Amino acid sequence: MKDEATKELLYKIADDQLILGHRNSEWTGFGPLLEEDIAFSSMAQDKLGQSLALYQLLHQMGEAPPDTVAFMRDSVNFHNCIFTELPNGEYDFSLVRHFLFDASEILRFEMLRESTFIPLKELAVKITGELRYHDLHARTWMRQLGSATGESILRLQQSLTFSLPHAMGIFEVSPYEEDLISGKIFAGERVLRDRWMERVEETLKTTALQLPSWGTVEPIFGGRSGKHSEHLQPLLDEMSEVFRIDPSAEW
C-alpha cells in the first residue's frame, strides 16, 4: 500500500514537470525578448530533467523505463493536473501559469526535503537551486508586469482570473493522501495549498493585480485521475512522434 502511495505521488509530480516542461519549451524561438526566450527554455529543460529523475525513481521501484513511461502512455494514464496541459496562448497566460505553478513546485519540494522516502528527499535537496531560480524568475516578472502599464496589468489580471480555478486543481488530493501523511512521505496537498495561497498573496500584493477571495474559486479537478482536457492527447502525440517511429532505437 505504501509503495502504491509513493508511486502515485511520484507519477503526478513527474507528469506535471514533463507536460509543463514540454509546453514551456514550445516558446523556444518565440519568447518576447531574446534573454527571456533563453531563460524560459532553460527552465523548461530543468523541468524535463526533474521529470526524468522522478521516472528513474519509479523505474527503481519496478515501473517501466523513463522513455517508455514518458512516450508510450496515452492521456488517460497521465496524472498531471489539467493546468499544465493547457495550450500556451499568449505570453501573459504562460507567465501567470509559470508563476502559479512554480510557486507550488518550490513549496512542494521544500516539503519533500523532509520526506521519509530518502531518494525523493535527496532529489528535493539537489534541485533546490533550480527551483529557487524558477521562483525568482516568475516573481520578478509578475512584479514588473503586474505594475507596469495599463495593458500589462489588464492582460495579467485576465490570465490570473482564468488560471486560478485550474491552479487550484494542482492540489487535487490523492486516494492515498492519508498514507502519505501518516508515513511522513509527503505532508499532503491541503498543507501545500494553504502555503501556496499565502505565497501567491505575498507576491501579488506588491502589484496592481487583484485576487478574488479564495472561497469563490471553484477548483478544476480531474487530471490526477486521468480525466484530462482535449489538449493533452495532441500534446502527447506530438511529443512522442519521433520516439514511436522506433521505440527500440538507441540515441
Place this chain on the structure above:
Amino acid sequence: MKSLDPRVNRLPQNVTSNKEEAALTQFGTFEVFVQPNPKKPFQHEGAVHSPNLEMAFVMAKEAFTRRFTCSSLYVVETSKIFTSAMSEGDQNAFDLIQKTPEGEGMSNGNSYEIFILQKRGKQSVHAGQVLAASPEEAMWNARNQLNKGTQVFQVWAIRTDDIRFTTVDEGDLWQTLPEKKFRDASDYKGGEKLKEFLDKSNSL
C-alpha cells in the same frame, strides 16, 4: 582608435544621447560579470536588455551562465560603468589616467570595483577594489594601487553600491549546472557511430 570588438564599442563615451534613443526603441542594457568558480576573479561576459537591475540579474543568469560552471554573478547598468581611455600601441591604460582636481584621496568615500582589459578581444577581469569619493578618483587610486606595470588596454570603475550581487542564499542557483553537459557540443560524440555507419555502407 575604433575597435572591432563589440564589447569594446558597447561602452559609449557619450552615454546620455545614446540612452534617449534606447528609451524609444528597446530596454536599456546592463553589463554582466561572472565568476566561474570561487578561485577565479569575476570577468565581464556581455550585456543583457532589461527594464531594471533586478530583471537584468534574472535574465543574465540564463543568458550567460547556462553552461560549464558558475559560482557567482553580478550585473550593473551599462551607463554606470566609468571607463578610462583605450590605450594605443604599447601604452599602459593606467598611465593615461589623469590626477583628479580634488587630488589624491584615500577618502572615506565609496568602494569601487576595478576591472582591467589585459588583452584586446578578451574580457575585462576584476583587478581589485578601491575607495574613492568619485569615479575619477577611483581611477586615480586604481592607477596607484592596482597598476602592476604590465600593459592593460582599458580600466573600468564601478561603484560597488550600483551592483546587483548574488546573495548568500542564491549560491545554490548553479548547484546542478555541472551536470548539464547536454548543453555543450562536447557532450555529443557522433564519431564512432558515424564510422560504424560508413563501414557498414561501404561493405554493402
